[in-house]
Amino acid sequence: xxxxxxxxxxxxxxxxxxxxxxxxxxxxxLIAWGLVSALLYxxxxxxxxxxxxxxxxxxxxxxxxxxxxxxxxxxxxxxLAGVWIW
Amino acid sequence: MVTSIxxxxxxxxxxxxxxxxxxxxxxxxxxxxxxxxxxxxxLDYEQWKDLFxxxxxxxYTLLAILSMVxxxxxxxWSVSTDYIKQAGARFVFQSACGLLAFxxxxxxxxxxxxx
Numbered sequence: 001x002x003x004x005x006x007x008x009x010x011x012x013x014x015x016x017x018x019x020x021x022x023x024x025x026x027x028x029x030l031i032a033w034g035l036v037s038a039l040l041y042x043x044x045x046x047x048x049x050x051x052x053x054x055x056x057x058x059x060x061x062x063x064x065x066x067x068x069x070x071x072x073x074x075x076x077x078x079x080l081a082g083v084w085i086w
Numbered sequence: 087m088v089t090s091i092x093x094x095x096x097x098x099x100x101x102x103x104x105x106x107x108x109x110x111x112x113x114x115x116x117x118x119x120x121x122x123x124x125x126x127x128x129l130d131y132e133q134w135k136d137l138f139x140x141x142x143x144x145x146y147t148l149l150a151i152l153s154m155v156x157x158x159x160x161x162x163w164s165v166s167t168d169y170i171k172q173a174g175a176r177f178v179f180q181s182a183c184g185l186l187a188f189x190x191x192x193x194x195x196x197x198x199x200x201x
Contacts, residue, residue: 002190002193002194002197005197006193006197008131008134009134009135009138009197009200009201010200011131012131015130015131015134016131039116043113043116046109046113047113050106050109050110053106
């Protein structure tokens with residue numbers, strides 16, 4: 001991620017190279033998707049954690065519901081990210 | 087009294103608070119970046135360079151990098167103190183995390199102020 005940021009900001013040629021890599025290379029897309037997937041899951045699970053810090057969804061029933069909702073939202077967003085990347 | 091010497095702020099409560107504050111910084115930065123990329127589909131180099139040339143964006147990005155590093159340290163510290171029981175292995179693991187964090191900060195500064 002840092003490599004791509006560095007490359008894309010270094011020069012016009014570097015930007016083109018980074019953009020081309022993310023548009024052409026299957027492996028680059030797969031790595032990007034992997035990183036984004038982990039980030040998105042962590043992102044939504046973190047929001048659920050903050051909601052629980054505020055004292056919501058701490059009972060068995062609501063907690064299980066919130067956990068399932070987190071998984072579903074993360075799953076859908078990961079699929080959407082895949083569509084966006086490809 | 088023996089206090090923890092490897093935790094981020096030497097205090098559990100402080101780490102707890104920092105973990106949440108850094109999480110909020112990262113949340114806003116993530117939402118901002120996703121929004122920016124979604125609304126600028128045909129992004130070119132000039133636009134991308136202009137975005138990171140502003141002092142505000144540099145400060146915000148550096149804040150996000152520092153937040154990420156602190157957030158990662160607290161997270162990795164929690165995991166390693168829970169699961170790596172052997173002190174030597176834990177020390178090596180935490181040192182590697184600390185080294186990586188340092189590298190990311192210096193590298194990030196170099197990228198941001200080298201444009």
